[in-house]
Amino acid sequence: MNDLWLKVSLSLQTFKTHRLRSFLTALGIIIGVSTVIAILSLIEGLNRSVAEQIQSIGSDLVFLSKSPIVMAGPRNIEEIANRPDLTPEDAEAINQLPSVDVAIPEISQQLTKLKYRDKEVASVRVIGSAENFSKVNNRFVESGRDFTRDDVTHRRALCIIGSYVAKNIFPEGSPVGKELNVRGHRLKIIGVFREKGAFLGQSMDNMLVMPYTFFEKIFPRGESVIERAFFGYSVDIKPKTGQSEKTIDEVRELMRRRHGLSFDKKDDFEIGTQQMLMEIYQNITRVGFIAIVAIAAISLVVGGIGIMNIMLVSVAERTREIGIRKAVGASNQNILSQFLVESVFLALIGGVIGIMFGLILAWLISVVSPLKASVSLWMVILGFGFSAAVGIFFGIYPARRAAGLNPIEALRYE
Amino acid sequence: MKKNLTICRALDICKTYWRGKVAVEALRGVTIEIKTNDYISIMGASGSGKSTLIHILSCLDTPTSGEYYLEDKLVSSYTDLELAKVRNTFFGFVFQSFSLLPRLTATENVALPLIYAAVSKKERVRKARKILEKIGLGDRMNHRPNEMSGGECQRVAIARALVNDPKVIFADEPTGNLDSRTGAEIMDIFDKLVAEGNTVVMVTHDSTVASHASKTVRLRDGMIQNE
Numbered sequence: 001m002n003d004l005w006l007k008v009s010l011s012l013q014t015f016k017t018h019r020l021r022s023f024l025t026a027l028g029i030i031i032g033v034s035t036v037i038a039i040l041s042l043i044e045g046l047n048r049s050v051a052e053q054i055q056s057i058g059s060d061l062v063f064l065s066k067s068p069i070v071m072a073g074p075r076n077i078e079e080i081a082n083r084p085d086l087t088p089e090d091a092e093a094i095n096q097l098p099s100v101d102v103a104i105p106e107i108s109q110q111l112t113k114l115k116y117r118d119k120e121v122a123s124v125r126v127i128g129s130a131e132n133f134s135k136v137n138n139r140f141v142e143s144g145r146d147f148t149r150d151d152v153t154h155r156r157a158l159c160i161i162g163s164y165v166a167k168n169i170f171p172e173g174s175p176v177g178k179e180l181n182v183r184g185h186r187l188k189i190i191g192v193f194r195e196k197g198a199f200l201g202q203s204m205d206n207m208l209v210m211p212y213t214f215f216e217k218i219f220p221r222g223e224s225v226i227e228r229a230f231f232g233y234s235v236d237i238k239p240k241t242g243q244s245e246k247t248i249d250e251v252r253e254l255m256r257r258r259h260g261l262s263f264d265k266k267d268d269f270e271i272g273t274q275q276m277l278m279e280i281y282q283n284i285t286r287v288g289f290i291a292i293v294a295i296a297a298i299s300l301v302v303g304g305i306g307i308m309n310i311m312l313v314s315v316a317e318r319t320r321e322i323g324i325r326k327a328v329g330a331s332n333q334n335i336l337s338q339f340l341v342e343s344v345f346l347a348l349i350g351g352v353i354g355i356m357f358g359l360i361l362a363w364l365i366s367v368v369s370p371l372k373a374s375v376s377l378w379m380v381i382l383g384f385g386f387s388a389a390v391g392i393f394f395g396i397y398p399a400r401r402a403a404g405l406n407p408i409e410a411l412r413y414e
Numbered sequence: 415m416k417k418n419l420t421i422c423r424a425l426d427i428c429k430t431y432w433r434g435k436v437a438v439e440a441l442r443g444v445t446i447e448i449k450t451n452d453y454i455s456i457m458g459a460s461g462s463g464k465s466t467l468i469h470i471l472s473c474l475d476t477p478t479s480g481e482y483y484l485e486d487k488l489v490s491s492y493t494d495l496e497l498a499k500v501r502n503t504f505f506g507f508v509f510q511s512f513s514l515l516p517r518l519t520a521t522e523n524v525a526l527p528l529i530y531a532a533v534s535k536k537e538r539v540r541k542a543r544k545i546l547e548k549i550g551l552g553d554r555m556n557h558r559p560n561e562m563s564g565g566e567c568q569r570v571a572i573a574r575a576l577v578n579d580p581k582v583i584f585a586d587e588p589t590g591n592l593d594s595r596t597g598a599e600i601m602d603i604f605d606k607l608v609a610e611g612n613t614v615v616m617v618t619h620d621s622t623v624a625s626h627a628s629k630t631v632r633l634r635d636g637m638i639q640n641e
C-alpha cells in the first residue's frame with residue numbers, strides 16, 4: 001500500500017513536470033470518455049422519460065389496428081389497404097369481451113392550422129373517439145366536462161382540447177363554451193385536458209378530441225391506397241388488471257371470427273401492446289448505443305496509443321534513472337509497476353476530466369434542448385474502468401521495455 | 415566483523431561484447447577473490463576492462479563465461495529478483511559520475527535503496543539522515559544534486575551505497591570527476607570505512623589513489639597482470 005502510494009506520488013511528480021504534454025496525451029481519453037458519458041446520460045434520460053410517458057399513456061394498453069405500428073421491412077401496402085376496415089362496431093364487440101375493461105374506437109388526423117380569431121396553433125392532432133377516451137388514455141378533464149354516450153350517439157359538434165391548444169389560443173379566460181371552427185364546422189369546447197407534457201420532444205397536449213361520429217362528417221375517407229391503408233379506425237383496449245395476455249388472445253379470436261378468416265389464413269389486422277412499443281423504442285436506442293460503443297472504442301484506442309507513445313518517450317528520457325534505480329536494487333517488477341502506475345494514472349486523469357466534461361456537456365444539452373440527461377453511478381464507474389483498462393493495456397508494453405533494461409546499458413545512456 | 419572470510423569468488427571470468435559482427439573481449443579469464451575487510455584497488459589503462467570487471471563483481475552485469483560465487487552460491491543460478499536483492503542489500507556501488515536522481519533531495523537519494531528493501535518511510539528518513547550526518551553532509555540534507563558541489567554529490571553517492579549496510583562497497587573511479595583536493599577527501603572517507611571494518615573494491619588509474627588500498631590488481635587487455 002505504502003509502495004503503491006509512493007508510485008502514485010512519483011507519477012504525480014512526472015505529471016507536474018510535464019503538464020502540457022500529459023494533458024495532450026490524455027486528450028484522446030478525455031474526448032472518448034466525455035462523449036460516452038454525455039451520450040449515455042442523454043440516452044438514459046430519454047429512456048427514462050419514454051418509459052414514464054409510455055406508462056402514463058395507460059399502464060398496459062392493447063392496440064388493435066389495420067396497419068402495423070412500425071413498418072419493419074418491406075410490406076405490401078396494397079395488401080394492407082385491402083384488409084377490411086376496423087369499425088366502431090368492432091370496438092363495441094371487443095368492449096363486451098370478458099377480459100376487457102374498456103375498448104374505444106380511435107381515428108385521427110393532423111390539422112396544419114387551427115385558428116381562433118387572431119390566434120392560431122399549428123400541427124394539431126385531431127382525434128375522433130368515444131366517451132371513455134380519457135379513461136383509456138389516462139387523461140383527465142381539468143375544466144368543463146367529459147363526453148357522454150349521448151354526445152357520441154347524437155353526433156354532437158363538441159370537443160375537448162389539450163392544454164397546449166388552450167394556452168395558445170385562449171391565453172386568458174376559460175375556453176369552455178367557446179366555439180372553434182374546424183374545416184368549416186363549428187365545434188363547441190366542453191372541456192380542457194390536464195397537461196401531459198412532451199413525448200420525445202413533442203407536446204402531447206397539442207390535440208383536440210371529438211366524438212368519432214362527428215369526426216367522420218368532417219374528415220371523409222379518401223380512396224387512395226395510402227389512405228385506405230393508414231387512415232382509419234384503430235381500437236384502444238384497456239384490459240382488466242393483469243389480463244392483457246388473455247385480452248390479446250380474445251381480441252385475436254374475435255376479430256378472426258368477425259372477418260370470417262379460416263384457420264389457414266393469416267391475421268388481417270395487427271395487435272400491439274405497450275410492451276411492444278417499448279421494445280421498438282429500445283431497438284432504436286440500441287443502434288445508438290452500438291454507435292457510441294464504436295466511437296468510444298475508437299477514441300479510447302487513439303487515446304491509448306497516445307499514452308503508449310508518451311510512455312515510450314518517458315522510458316527513453318528516464319533510461320538513466322531506470323539504470324540508477326536498478327543499480328541500487330529495484331527489481332524488474334518494481335520498474336514495471338512504477339511505469340504501469342504512471343500510465344494508469346495518466347489515463348485516469350484523462351478519465352476524470354472526461355467524466356466531468358461529459359457531465360457538463362450532458363447538462364448543457366439538457367438546458368438548451370428538450371432532451372433530458374440522467375446520470376447514473378454506473379456511467380462514472382464505467383468511465384473510470386475503461387480509462388484504467390486503457391492505461392494498463394497500452395502501458396504494459398512501455399513498462400515491460402523499461403523493466404527489461406540492462407542496468408549498465410541504461411547507466412551509459414546519455 | 416570476522417576477518418578473511420571469502421565473500422566473492424570469481425573464477426576465470428570472460429566477457430565478450432559484440433559491436434555488430436566484431437567481438438570485443440573485455441575480460442579474458444579473470445580470477446579474483448574478495449574477503450571481508452579487503453581494500454582492493456583495480457588498476458589498468460583505459461579500456462583494459464576495469465569497469466567491466468567491477469560491474470560483474472557487483473552483479474550489475476553478467477559474465478559471458480566463468481563462475482562467480484557469492485558466499486559459495488553460484489550467481490548464474492540467481493533469478494532476476496534475487497539479483498535485484500543482491501544489488502540492494504549485499505553490495506553498494508559508487509559511480510564515477512555520481513549517478514544521483516536529479517529531482518530528489520540528498521536525503522531522498524540516499525534513502526532510495528531502502529525503498530526497494532521495503533523499509534518504512536520514517537525509518538528510511540532516519541537512516542538516510544544518520545549516514546549523511548556521519549559523512550559530513552548534515553547541512554545538505556534537503557539539497558538537490560544541482561545545488562551541491564561535485565565532492566558533496568559524491569559523498570551523497572557514498573552515503574547511498576552505505577545505507578543498506580552492504581558487505582562490499584564497489585567504486586568505479588570515484589575521484590575521476592573531482593579535483594585532487596576533493597578527491598583526497600573522498601579517499602579519506604573510504605580509508606575510514608575500511609578502518610571501521612568495511613570491505614572496499616575500487617577502480618582507479620591513479621596510483622596515488624591506488625596506494626590507499628592494501629592490495630592492488632592490475633588489468634591489461636582483460637587479464638590480470640602478475641608482477
Ligand SMILES: Nc1ncnc2c1ncn2[C@@H]1O[C@H](COP(=O)(O)OP(=O)(O)O)[C@@H](O)[C@H]1O
Pocket residue numbers: 431432433438439440458459460461462463464465466467
Ligand atoms: N557495452 C559495450 N559494448 C561494446 N564494447 C564495450 C562495452 N562496454 C565496454 N566495451 C569495451 O570493452 C573494453 C573494456 O571496457 P571497460 O571495462 O569500460 O574499460 P575501462 O573501465 O578499463 O576503461 C573496451 O574496449 C570497451 O570499449
Ligand SMILES: [Mg+2]
Pocket residue numbers: 464465466
Ligand atoms: Mg571504466
